[in-house]
Amino acid sequence: MRTPGAVAPVVPRPEPPPAAAGRVPRIRLEGVGKTFHGSGGPYPAIGHVDLAVEAGAFVAIVGPSGCGKSTLLRLVAGLDRPTAGRITLDGRPVTGVSPTVGIMFQQDALLPWRTVLENVALGPRIRGVSRPERLRRARAWIERVGLGGFEARYPAQLSGGMRQRAALAQVLACEPEILLMDEPFAHLDAQTRRILEADLLALCAGGSRTVLLVTHDLDEAVAMADAVALMTAGPASRIRAVHRVGLPRPRDLNRVRSEPAFTHLSRLLWEHLWEEVGRGRER
Numbered sequence: 001m002r003t004p005g006a007v008a009p010v011v012p013r014p015e016p017p018p019a020a021a022g023r024v025p026r027i028r029l030e031g032v033g034k035t036f037h038g039s040g041g042p043y044p045a046i047g048h049v050d051l052a053v054e055a056g057a058f059v060a061i062v063g064p065s066g067c068g069k070s071t072l073l074r075l076v077a078g079l080d081r082p083t084a085g086r087i088t089l090d091g092r093p094v095t096g097v098s099p100t101v102g103i104m105f106q107q108d109a110l111l112p113w114r115t116v117l118e119n120v121a122l123g124p125r126i127r128g129v130s131r132p133e134r135l136r137r138a139r140a141w142i143e144r145v146g147l148g149g150f151e152a153r154y155p156a157q158l159s160g161g162m163r164q165r166a167a168l169a170q171v172l173a174c175e176p177e178i179l180l181m182d183e184p185f186a187h188l189d190a191q192t193r194r195i196l197e198a199d200l201l202a203l204c205a206g207g208s209r210t211v212l213l214v215t216h217d218l219d220e221a222v223a224m225a226d227a228v229a230l231m232t233a234g235p236a237s238r239i240r241a242v243h244r245v246g247l248p249r250p251r252d253l254n255r256v257r258s259e260p261a262f263t264h265l266s267r268l269l270w271e272h273l274w275e276e277v278g279r280g281r282e283r
């Protein structure tokens with residue numbers, strides 16, 4: 001494996017973006033840039049990003065630490081505005097947080113003073129869903145993420161993995177068409193992580209949701225996604241290439257990792273990521 005600094009020239013082999021020609025992508029970024037203005041002067045975190053994600057696709061975003069992955073996700077979520085370019089969901093410009101979008105960050109957003117049931121029912125409540133319906137929906141999602149029987153627990157009474165499950169149920173109870181996830185399972189042990197990855201895939205099966213997943217774990221990205229977008233090192237990062245994952249679905253997350261196509265793409269991504277890490281250090 002090459003070391004950062006000893007970077008060989010690489011001609012990226014960009015794959016077509018995961019959106020079919022002629023169809024309006026569910027998520028589209030066109031020339032998106034983001035410059036932060038702080039006391040140290042302007043910092044161009046994201047240079048120019050183009051990405052199109054078809055409805056029902058699962059796209060993973062990987063890249064060196066600090067390249068702008070979370071920033072990009074926040075822009076798509078409508079939590080922040082780009083300083084250049086345009087983001088659309090189903091052709092409509094993003095102007096704020098949309099009710100069709102569910103967001104899951106590394107740190108769960110569970111309220112410590114509310115039970116699991118109350119936490120999961122919170123999103124539908126904010127959206128004006130009636131009490132019987134939101135409790136029905138919350139119970140159903142709690143059951144689906146494997147937390148049945150823990151409805152009356154408070155977050156502090158749950159393990160880390162259980163909290164992440166509750167957070168997943170909390171987001172899914174809002175029945176989002178688009179799921180934006182930023183390192184949602186980063187703090188979990190390997191086994192719990194694998195179980196939750198499988199849960200997430202099952203919950204998104206059949207293209208029922210469009211998912212953008214930011215992860216540091218290249219194997220996770222390849223095992224779960226339809227396409228993996230690799231970002232360059234910042235400043236002014238962009239997408240270096242979008243690689244389609246040619247693995248059939250449904251996927252067994254344990255077996256898929258021994259498929260030659262998995263090993264090949266995982267290794268390729270690792271080499272390209274390593275080069276970007278090297279470039280980032282040279283800057």
Ligand SMILES: Nc1ncnc2c1ncn2[C@@H]1O[C@H](COP(=O)(O)OP(=O)(O)OP(=O)(O)O)[C@@H](O)[C@H]1O
Pocket residue numbers: 036037038043045063064065066067068069070071072234
């Ligand atoms: N609000 C802000 N003001 C100024 N700079 C910011 C702000 N938010 C992020 N940045 C800078 O933008 C760059 C991208 O940050 P971001 O958090 O998006 O990176 P990341 O790819 O998610 O990193 P990591 O993999 O470590 O989570 C970093 O250099 C960061 O310091």
Ligand SMILES: [Mg+2]
Pocket residue numbers: 069070071182
């Ligand atoms: Mg981040």
